[in-house]
Amino acid sequence: MKKRNLYFILFFVAAMVPFVSHAQKFATKTGDIKFEASVPSFEEVAAENKNVSAILNANNGELAALALMNGFRFKVALMEEHFNESYAETAKYPKAVFKGKLEGFSLKALSEKPKQFTLTGELTLHGKTKKINDVAMVSVKGNTITIIGNFMVKPADFDIDVPKVVSKKIADEVQVAYTFLLEE
Numbered sequence: 001m002k003k004r005n006l007y008f009i010l011f012f013v014a015a016m017v018p019f020v021s022h023a024q025k026f027a028t029k030t031g032d033i034k035f036e037a038s039v040p041s042f043e044e045v046a047a048e049n050k051n052v053s054a055i056l057n058a059n060n061g062e063l064a065a066l067a068l069m070n071g072f073r074f075k076v077a078l079m080e081e082h083f084n085e086s087y088a089e090t091a092k093y094p095k096a097v098f099k100g101k102l103e104g105f106s107l108k109a110l111s112e113k114p115k116q117f118t119l120t121g122e123l124t125l126h127g128k129t130k131k132i133n134d135v136a137m138v139s140v141k142g143n144t145i146t147i148i149g150n151f152m153v154k155p156a157d158f159d160i161d162v163p164k165v166v167s168k169k170i171a172d173e174v175q176v177a178y179t180f181l182l183e184e
Helices: 002-021 077-087
Strands: 025-036 046-057 062-068 095-102 115-125 128-141 144-153 174-183
Touching: 025 062, 046 077, 046 144, 046 174, 095 128, 115 144
Parallel strands: none
Antiparallel strands: 025 046, 025 174, 046 062, 062 095, 095 115, 115 128, 128 144, 144 174
């Protein structure tokens, strides 16, 4: 009888291991990233990508996002063409990837009221990787976690060359804003 109980306990523990160690993940394929590189007195240089994939491990705050570079849409088609061919070189560098962590993240601490977390990680763009530090606002409503934030990047840090003929029309620093509505 004791042997049978031992087998039952071992079976139960073995069956529960995958559930205990299984990370709670929230994800989206419709995340939004906008960037703005405009300078005063010149045409707006801005684009948006509404098909960004992102995933959050709610157990430890790890966050990853992937944006296809040719998914950015500009108001002016010619700008989009120049962006893809000359600046981002999307045929050679098709994606941008962020891997990082929301420091001190706790799913239990979230509410509908946005809470501030420090987001640290690395952004890989145009074949170069740079550290990113940001303050992200995180909230939860039902089964949806919302993460909103923005940070600045310099095209030069990613070896993106801006021709002199247009250099006065494009900002040295680009503001990147993101919104992720992640569902379980």
